[in-house]
Amino acid sequence: MESYTVVKHLHITAACLSLAFFIWRAFWSVNGSSMLKARWVRIAPHIIDTALLALGVALAVMLNFWPLPGWLTAKIVALVVYIVLGTVAIKRGATPAIRAAFAVAAVAVFAYILGAALQHSALSWLAGV
DSSP: OOHHHHHHHHHHHHHHHHHHHHHHHHHHHHHGGGGGHHHHHHHHHHHHHHHHHHHHHHHHHHOOOOOOOOHHHHHHHHHHHHHHHHHHIIIIIISSHHHHHHHHHHHHHHHHHHHHHHHTEEEEGGGGG
């Protein structure tokens, strides 16, 4: 169980890094910063998010989550929504206002994913109510 704890904490760390770096890049996007063009800024999210996904898969395998429970399926669907919202927030939004609105929506979806993970329910934060 020690390796499970290590993988779980690495997954949590990667999730925190992913969110922090997303917010940072969204801020730069809304403000039109040239930092978004820096090579490390374009590469780092892929490394962080690949680690996050790989660690999540490792946790699912360690816990024998097959077939996937409903809350985990909901997290995966929400992850796809988060990615789509995030692309509009960082790259595809036509105006700063649109990019900001999509960034806020993406962070809200991230909060849903966090709630689903903590509550082990597709109802996310509402499961505890």
